[in-house]
Amino acid sequence: MWDELDALGLEPETVEGGADVAVPWSDLAHVTASLRCAARVYVRVARADVRDAQELRRLLASLPWALWPLPQAVTVRWAVRKATSARAGWLAHETERILALRPSGDHAPLTLLMRVTGPEVEVSVDAAGRPMHQRGWRTEQGEAPLRETVAAAMLHAVGYDGTQALWDPMCGSGTLAIEAATWRQLAQWRPWDVDAWTLPPRFVPYEMPQFVRGRIVAGDLDPEVLAVAQRNAERAGVATAIDFRPAEVASQLRDGFRPSCVVVNPPWGKRLGGRNEARRLLQRLSAVLLRDAAGARVAVLSPEPQAVRELPITDGKSRQVDCGGASLYLISGTIAARAPGRTR
Ligand SMILES: C[S@@+](CC[C@H](N)C(=O)[O-])C[C@H]1O[C@@H](n2cnc3c(N)ncnc32)[C@H](O)[C@@H]1O
CATH class of the missing domain: 3.40.50.150 (Vaccinia Virus protein VP39)
Incomplete structure (x- = not known):
């Protein structure tokens, strides 16, 4: 994947479990489609300390919703570090409640990744909405198909x-x-x-x-x-x-x-x-x-x-x-x- 990023003229920084790059919005689709080896592509969209429901609402409201055609549903994945299970449970419950108030449409579901590190919550959107190896065409397979x-x-x-x-x-x-x-x-x-x-x-x-x-x-x-x-x-x-x-x-x-x-x-x-x-x-x-x-x-x-x-x-x-x-x-x-x- 690093070679692919280099070939795109990007300068990847190694981070835990992957690479971090800065990409203009206008290039995102092309970059994502060009990363043939990447397992997932997450786009960081917001980050803030979250101590109460108001701060969580503010964080979720700050996401660039206008960029995304109204999704059928918003799915949330969580990665929690340095936080108690009570805090993780509260965040999950409140997020679900706040997102349920959003209007939904008939476009592809949107998948968010919420990374909690202590007081901070960082929100990323899954650019593909599913693992990148699922290219969409392999609805039939033989034995031991390759990713x-x-x-x-x-x-x-x-x-x-x-x-x-x-x-x-x-x-x-x-x-x-x-x-x-x-x-x-x-x-x-x-x-x-x-x-x-x-x-x-x-x-x-x-x-x-x-x-x-x-x-x-x-x-x-x-x-x-x-x-x-x-x-x-x-x-x-x-x-x-x-x-x-x-x-x-x-x-x-x-x-x-x-x-x-x-x-x-x-x-x-x-x-x-x-x-x-x-x-x-x-x-x-x-x-x-x-x-x-x-x-x-x-x-x-x-x-x-x-x-x-x-x-x-x-x-x-x-x-x-x-x-x-x-x-x-x-x-x-x-x-x-x-x-x-x-x-x-
Ligand atoms: C592990 S599978 C390949 C899976 C494939 N990469 C995919 O993604 O579906 C191995 C394939 O080798 C084929 N095969 C085994 N021996 C072979 C041979 N001597 N000549 C040609 N094909 C053979 C099998 O029929 C099987 O489809």
């Missing part, structure tokens, strides 16, 4: 910028390929195409222009899950940008397509029948990568850190990523021209 924010981190790990030829040979419900395709759209957005308070934005479907060079190929040996991926891509408005191939990894690139970026989220654990099976699949994948994608950048998600040594990659790096409960290793590098340890 979209982790998919974004994998795309960053291979240096994907929306123009290169990309391959996901084990695409499942299509998360990586669809994320990649929507990046291309993002590059062509104008900030006023999106509404800051209903982010993540609904992507405006459009025909991919001919000048877009890099193709996206996504394959899976399970035709049923591939059909799910296709429907997800349609919902995201990017179906025409992805070439879906129902085939085993070794026969997906028979047409000579040569990717410059490869992203893979192989099955693992019980789904695969254990470690040996997972190892065999990794070896098979390695052989195919050497044959079909030598020289490409690759990112593989694995529960085993040592997979970094088993893949045919040079300059391999491994880092832990939180995949929503499970901690996995994101391994990245460049696919070698030939298997390690062999000479021509």
Whole structure:
């Protein structure tokens, strides 16, 4: 996420659990839509010491309500530090009472985060209104779907910028390929195409222009899950940008397509029948990568850190990523021209 903030020309300051940046209101929608790895985006809107109901009313009245079309409901999340549970309970009760007096409309619900630190209450609004990985299109999924924010981190790990030829040979419900395709759209957005308070934005479907060079190929040996991926891509408005191939990894690139970026989220654990099976699949994948994608950048998600040594990659790096409960290793590098340890 820090790289994304840097790329946007912002100067992030590290704070507990995230990064703090200053963004003009007019840029907020674009910035939020560009942060593909962020779990949540909160916009700080008010802060004051609150000792009684009057001070709380004043704080809540000072929020920029006029900016937001009348929401169906206002949901409040709390983060409390250095305050008794009695104070936290009182604040929650009073806030609910005050907000219930506000008129409601039929626009998207508004989510506020109230951070209590001792006497102080800071109010932020959740720019997306929900976790950022919920992009809105994945209403169907296969087994072990990837969080979209982790998919974004994998795309960053291979240096994907929306123009290169990309391959996901084990695409499942299509998360990586669809994320990649929507990046291309993002590059062509104008900030006023999106509404800051209903982010993540609904992507405006459009025909991919001919000048877009890099193709996206996504394959899976399970035709049923591939059909799910296709429907997800349609919902995201990017179906025409992805070439879906129902085939085993070794026969997906028979047409000579040569990717410059490869992203893979192989099955693992019980789904695969254990470690040996997972190892065999990794070896098979390695052989195919050497044959079909030598020289490409690759990112593989694995529960085993040592997979970094088993893949045919040079300059391999491994880092832990939180995949929503499970901690996995994101391994990245460049696919070698030939298997390690062999000479021509
Ligand atoms: C962990 S899932 C991928 C999940 C996906 N990233 C998502 O977000 O839905 C792994 C996928 O690999 C596919 N797969 C397993 N072995 C394969 C092989 N040898 N060739 C192609 N696909 C394979 C499975 O059918 C499964 O859909």
